[in-house]
Amino acid sequence: MEQQNKSSQLPPSDWNQYMPGISADCVIFGYHDKELKILILEYKQSGVFALPGGFIRKDEALDDAAKRVLEERTGLTRIYLNQFHTFGNLERDDPKPMKTVLEKNDMPVSDHHFLLQRFISVGYLALVDFKKVEPKPDLFSDSCLWYDANNLPGLMLDHQQIVQTALKYLRSNINNHVIGQNLLDETFTMGELQKLHETILDEKLHRTGFHRKMMLSKSLERLGKKKTGKAHRSPFLYRFKQKV
Template sequence: MQEKTKNSLIHFDVNNFVSGQSVDCVIFGFENGELKILALKWKVPGEFWALPGGFVFKDEDLDKAAIRVLKERTGIDIPFLEQFKTFGKVDRRDNDILVKNLKSIEVNKKMVDWFGNRFISTGYLSLVDIRKCSLTADLSSEAIEWFNLEDLPDLIYDHKEMVKTALKYVQNQINYLPIGLNLLPEKFTMKELQMLYESILGRKLDRGNFQRKMLKLEIFIRHEKQLEGGAHKAPYLYSFDKEKYQELLDKAIGFVS
């Protein structure tokens, strides 16, 4: 495993990338009533967890760099991507720890010096259906895992701040983002939809009011009840009418308030 790390870094030519510019991705998923974040564990000595991130080729658009980096580092083809903030504090990275770890895996001095420069990072967020994600960590990562939002490991640099900022962005834009369409399975119950919005907003919603407001939007296709446990007891399953859903997003008609 150590040899793979060395090889992946040996073939990393810093001359191909824009100096001082990086991208980092906050990937939201939803499972078992919990909002989740995707993180990678670096393949270096110690416990270093980070958001999926990387660098920008000199001949590459920034948005395309974020899409490429996410695919290379996690294996995910994203259905949704949005830039939410640029992070540029002078002290946002602990370069001493970074340089020490790079030296421990015997990369060349030129690469150590390049990684030790100041980097400004552009943050992107994505909303994905965990059930459709086949995760594949890249050669520089030891592990890749989904974590509950409240149980994140210690993240490097300012990545914890990135997560908080991305969540606040989603909360503020909740009526303009494809929240349910991207985070829920194809068929879901109204209870699951309510739990999703509650996990994002961080507060409870009145069940009756929520369901009445949602059904009034007329963006759902209702399916027959499942037979397990008796049809009269099983909740209805719903899926989104994607065309009507998109119309509401385009018109900025609120889902919740």
């Protein structure tokens, strides 16, 4: 009862307000402990894992629907968000996992249930500040948790492929400053930025070359030095320049 008006809950009583057969699935990336993380939902009682997703209201723009999903799952607004691909294979049309979820939750299961139809899914990639996120499960989920991108649980349908496509997109856009800007703190050392790039690309980078390249890109400004308390030279702090 008390959950019905929460914006983080789907209103199953009125599926009719959503466009049928279309969903938006979000690959939400965070960075913590030198690991690239992805937010994954686990449906109640069912052991089914999935990407956070949602449906498009009939009076809502596609991008806004993705934004809404993002805000509902993370509690954040003004998130960096990017559509990267739309998935519409027939293999993804498998009502079994969702049927399991409905049954385990004592929901009525008719063959024509909104959730059991074929869906075409628009994939969105989001970059968020790990520390600011408060993951919130949706109505059907027990948990909404961060997983290491290299160690995800088995995901339903083609969600693993969606993640792979998102990763590929992320890697091919690694030189876009928005990536570091959204995954790191406001200020960071060159080593931290390099470690982020290495984690995303899954390869070692040459330290001095990386340093030079970053400075040549003119997108960083150097601030004061950071006292690390470690037995070595203290690094400078850097910050992404504000867009000119």
